Amino acid sequence: MKTNLVVVPAVAVLTLTAAAFISTADDCVDCHKKITPLIVSDWELSKHSKKEVTCSTCHGDGHKSATDVAKATQPTADTCGVCHEKQVKEFSGGKHALAWAAMKAMPTFHWQPMTMTEGMKGCGGCHKIGLKTEAEIKELKKTSPGFGVASCDACHTRHTFSLTEAKSPQACMTCHMGFDHPQWEMYSTSKHGARHFLKQTRNLPPNSAAPDCHTCHMPEGHHGVNTAWGFLAVRLPMPEDKQWAADRATILQALGVLDPDGKPTARLDVVKASKVAKLTHEDWQAERDKMLKTCNQCHSANFAKGELAKGDDMIRQVDKLMAEAIRIVAGLYKDGALAKPKGYAAAFPDLLTFHDAPTVIEQKLFVMFLQHRMRAFQGTFHSNPDYALWYGWSELQRDLTEIKERAAELREKAGKK
Ligand code: HEC
Ligand code: HEC
Ligand code: HEC
Ligand code: HEC
Ligand code: HEC
Ligand code: HEC
Ligand code: HEC
Ligand code: HEC
Structure with missing residues (x-):
């Protein structure tokens, strides 16, 4: 019972020696064995407990009893x-x-x-x-x-701080899943993931080859994760392919990074500060080369290069559909068939308004961008055909059809046919 621990008779306290007032690791552990027993047993399982890294090492020794918990x-x-x-x-x-x-x-x-x-x-x-x-x-x-x-x-959660846990793809699953970054779903249903799980269930020998998330994204245990394309898959310099360059410019305008004249805005500074996009070819290539080296442990360089090039090409293809949709909505603003929301800097819809975009057609544009465009190229990079096609490409096509149809309706309603 918690209360028994705090009601210490005053006389008992007075008879303690001065040394006893200096909290030792054992004090924390002894009391917490009753207060939070499974935190203590987890800590006991950790390497820390064997190396004298104790409760007070991480939580300080200011708090010593139930009455001063705020000091932890x-x-x-x-x-x-x-x-x-x-x-x-x-x-x-x-x-x-x-x-x-x-x-x-x-x-x-x-x-x-x-x-x-x-x-x-x-x-x-x-x-x-x-x-x-x-x-x-x-x-x-x-x-x-x-x-x-x-x-x-x-990734190595408290208080076991386990290396095995961090090396398992499950360590990444809680965040890298779902709407706009389903890497967990894509990986776990790819051949790479399938092999990994067969290893975890010991149906494949422990030394058989199967890459985990960390194999590809933290080579040699390096803790600074980074990828060539990043989340949004936009980068500088612009591609040589004229169509792709025009499409990427449209997307950058809808992200508010370029203004309607194609000039950088204040948001470009945010992009720079948060390293959202690679701004030089060299930065991009350095990450690509690292990744290729990893693939090359299990695949030929030729195979790996070809596979990643398909991811790049998928980005080109999805950008085309995306840019077309953005231009349709921008056209509605221009022609007065759709009211441009107050606060939008440009003649372009603002993709970063997310679900707070004011109309169904603008929200569709956000879903197209953040959910389906992502899935098409992320699925290609993660060797997951179903995500690349049905959850990605196919959905994008359907979004575009819907946007076209709604745009026609809006024009009709506004008498701007
Ligand atoms: C005499 C018992 C006792 C001792 C000794 C003790 N604790 Fe606690 N500790 C508690 C109680 C009671 C709580 C509150 C638990 C709760 O909210 O359920 C607590 C809470 C905590 C918390 C959580 C704080 C929060 O804001 O939720 C941490 C961290 C902690 N103790 C660390 C330590 C460390 C480190 C030591 C040794 C320096 C230590 N404890 C010694 C009883 C003790
Ligand atoms: C290696 C560092 C480390 C050690 C050693 C450590 N903790 Fe923690 N503890 C953490 C971290 C990290 C958190 C989470 C802090 C956060 O969420 O910001 C935490 C959170 C807590 C919490 C509050 C959150 C919760 O889940 O209730 C309690 C209670 C706690 N620790 C108790 C202990 C006790 C008792 C010990 C000793 C047996 C201990 N810790 C040893 C790192 C440590
Ligand atoms: C006072 C020093 C100290 C502090 C502070 C400390 N650690 Fe450790 N940590 C160690 C030692 C010592 C080991 C054991 C190294 C060994 O045996 O190879 C270790 C091991 C680890 C391991 C490897 C565990 C394994 O299974 O091999 C991880 C992960 C880890 N610590 C994470 C953390 C995290 C996260 C924090 C902060 C919340 C932290 N440590 C704070 C000293 C510390
Ligand atoms: C994104 C997940 C993730 C995060 C966040 C993370 N780690 Fe790790 N950590 C790992 C993985 C995976 C490994 C094993 C790497 C390997 O051996 O290839 C690891 C290994 C370690 C080791 C053991 C190194 C060794 O070789 O024994 C320590 C210590 C460690 N991490 C500390 C930290 C500290 C400190 C932080 C916070 C700055 C941190 N980790 C944040 C995933 C993570
Ligand atoms: C076989 C290697 C491999 C494995 C395993 C792998 N990835 Fe990736 N990942 C890639 C490649 C390749 C890219 C695209 C890199 C680029 O931009 O050129 C990528 C990209 C990413 C990105 C950036 C956005 C995207 O999806 O394109 C994140 C985040 C990511 N991976 C997380 C994960 C997580 C989490 C796991 C495990 C659930 C995982 N990856 C498993 C190879 C891998
Ligand atoms: C607690 C949530 C969380 C966990 C767990 C987590 N991540 Fe992340 N990860 C994020 C967030 C959030 C970002 C975006 C950060 C940013 O770009 O500002 C990110 C970004 C990344 C990126 C960079 C993509 C790019 O833009 O280039 C990679 C790669 C990545 N994570 C891999 C992993 C791997 C591998 C693991 C597991 C070992 C993991 N993450 C675990 C939340 C998490
Ligand atoms: C389920 C976990 C999760 C939630 C919830 C989440 N994010 Fe993220 N976020 C991530 C991960 C993981 C990434 C990196 C994905 C990738 O690179 O594919 C990311 C990427 C981002 C990025 C891009 C960073 C970059 O460098 O490209 C921004 C900005 C962002 N999130 C903001 C938000 C905001 C704002 C919200 C809430 C409205 C939110 N996120 C909700 C996990 C999450
Ligand atoms: C740790 C080893 C390992 C690493 C690293 C690795 N793979 Fe694989 N990969 C495999 C294995 C094993 C298979 C299953 C082979 C099969 O299907 O017969 C596979 C299958 C594939 C497939 C499915 C096609 C096929 O041949 O069946 C693709 C695509 C692929 N890998 C691409 C990559 C790319 C790209 C990288 C680097 C980003 C990479 N792999 C990194 C081991 C690895």
């Missing part, structure tokens, strides 16, 4: 960095480190319920993997009692 501190990546400097340094240079800032940079961020963002039940639930500033940590303490600040526990 929560570790940040810097806490881990005292002993794991290499991983923290690598992590800080990769995209995961930027996740919190990238989320907050979204124009629609402030339109979502707080529980979804700082409360970490939506955007924040995944983007908490990003590093936070001192000020942000302080703010989180006030609003949602200060958890979600560790970043490093995203």
Whole structure:
């Protein structure tokens, strides 16, 4: 019973020696064996428990009893960095480190319920993997009692901090799934995933070849994840293919990164700061070369190069459909068949308004962009034919048809046929 632990007779306290007031690791463990027994047993399973990394190493020794719980501190990546400097340094240079800032940079961020963002039940639930500033940590303490600040526990979770867990694709599953980035679904139903699970269930020998997420995305255990194309699959310089260049320009305009005259806007600075796109060919090629080296452990260089080139070409193809749809909606604004929402900088629909876009046709454009365009090329890169075709390409075609039909209706309604 918790209360028994806190009601210490005053006389007993007075008879304790001074040394007993200095909390030792054993104090934390002994009391927490009753308070949170399975946290202690998880910690006992970890390598930390064998190396004298104890409760107070990560949570400080300010809190000593049930009456001063607020004095317990929560570790940040810097806490881990005292002993794991290499991983923290690598992590800080990769995209995961930027996740919190990238989320907050979204124009629609402030339109979502707080529980979804700082409360970490939506955007924040995944983007908490990003590093936070001192000020942000302080703010989180006030609003949602200060958890979600560790970043490093995203893949090897507390308090086992297991290497085996982090190396399993399941470690990535909770975030890399669903609407706009179903890497878990694509991977787990690809040949790579199928082989992985056959290994996990010991139907294939443990030393048989099957890549996990970390094999391809954290080669040699490097903690700074990054890919050539990134999430949005837009990059600079523009491609030589004239059609593709025009299509990408349209998409960049609808992302508000280029203005209607094709000139960079303030959003380009956000893109730069959050490393959302590669801005030089060399940056892109460096990531591509790393990936090819990984494939090459199990496939011929020839095969791997060909497979990744198909992903690139898929982006070209989906950009064509996407740009056509954007131009249709932009045409409606221009011709007065659809009211351009206030606050839209350009003559273009704003893809970053997400589900908060005001009309069905503009929302369809967002779904087309964030759900179906993503699936078509992500499925191609992750060797998942069904995602590439039925959940990606096929859906894009249907979106475009629907947008065309709705546009015609809107024009008719507005008498602008
Ligand atoms: C005499 C018992 C006792 C001792 C000793 C003790 N704790 Fe606690 N601790 C508690 C209780 C009670 C809570 C509150 C549990 C709850 O909310 O269910 C708590 C909560 C915590 C929390 C969570 C804080 C939060 O905001 O939810 C952490 C972390 C923690 N203790 C770490 C430690 C560390 C580190 C030590 C040793 C320096 C320690 N504890 C020593 C009883 C103790
Ligand atoms: C290697 C660092 C590390 C060690 C050692 C450690 N913890 Fe934690 N603990 C964490 C991290 C990381 C979190 C999550 C913080 C966050 O969400 O911001 C956490 C959170 C907690 C929480 C609050 C969240 C919850 O799930 O209830 C409690 C309670 C807690 N630890 C107790 C303990 C106790 C007791 C020990 C010793 C047996 C211990 N910790 C040892 C890193 C550690
Ligand atoms: C005071 C030093 C110290 C701190 C702080 C610390 N660790 Fe460790 N960590 C260690 C030691 C020592 C080992 C064991 C290394 C070994 O035996 O190879 C270890 C091992 C690990 C491992 C590998 C476990 C395995 O199964 O091989 C992971 C993952 C890890 N720590 C993560 C973390 C995270 C995350 C944090 C912060 C929340 C953290 N550590 C904080 C010292 C520390
Ligand atoms: C289920 C977890 C999850 C939720 C919920 C989520 N995200 Fe994400 N977000 C991710 C992942 C994972 C990526 C990277 C995907 C990829 O690269 O394919 C990402 C990418 C992004 C990016 C692009 C960053 C870049 O560099 O390209 C932004 C911006 C973003 N999310 C903002 C948000 C906002 C705002 C919300 C809430 C409206 C949100 N996310 C909800 C997991 C999530
Ligand atoms: C995206 C998932 C992910 C995150 C986030 C993450 N790790 Fe890891 N970590 C891994 C994987 C996967 C491995 C195993 C890599 C390998 O051996 O190829 C690993 C290995 C480790 C090891 C063991 C290294 C060794 O060779 O024994 C330590 C220590 C570690 N991580 C610490 C950290 C720290 C500190 C952070 C926060 C900066 C962190 N990790 C964040 C996935 C992650
Ligand atoms: C066989 C290697 C391989 C495996 C396994 C793999 N990926 Fe990928 N991943 C790729 C390639 C190739 C790309 C595209 C790289 C580029 O931009 O050129 C990619 C891209 C990504 C991206 C950026 C957006 C996208 O989908 O194009 C994320 C995020 C990602 N992978 C996460 C994961 C996660 C999470 C897992 C496990 C569930 C996983 N990947 C498994 C090879 C792999
Ligand atoms: C707690 C949620 C979370 C977990 C767990 C997680 N990620 Fe991520 N990941 C994200 C978010 C959010 C982003 C987008 C960050 C940004 O770009 O600002 C991201 C981005 C990435 C990217 C970069 C894509 C690009 O834009 O180039 C790769 C690759 C990636 N993750 C791989 C992994 C792998 C592999 C694992 C498991 C070992 C993993 N992630 C675990 C949330 C997570
Ligand atoms: C750790 C080993 C390993 C790595 C790394 C790896 N693969 Fe594979 N891959 C396999 C195995 C094994 C198969 C199943 C072969 C089969 O279908 O007969 C496979 C199957 C495939 C397939 C399905 C087509 C086929 O031949 O059946 C494609 C496409 C593919 N891999 C592409 C890639 C690409 C691209 C990369 C790098 C981004 C990569 N792989 C990295 C082991 C690997």
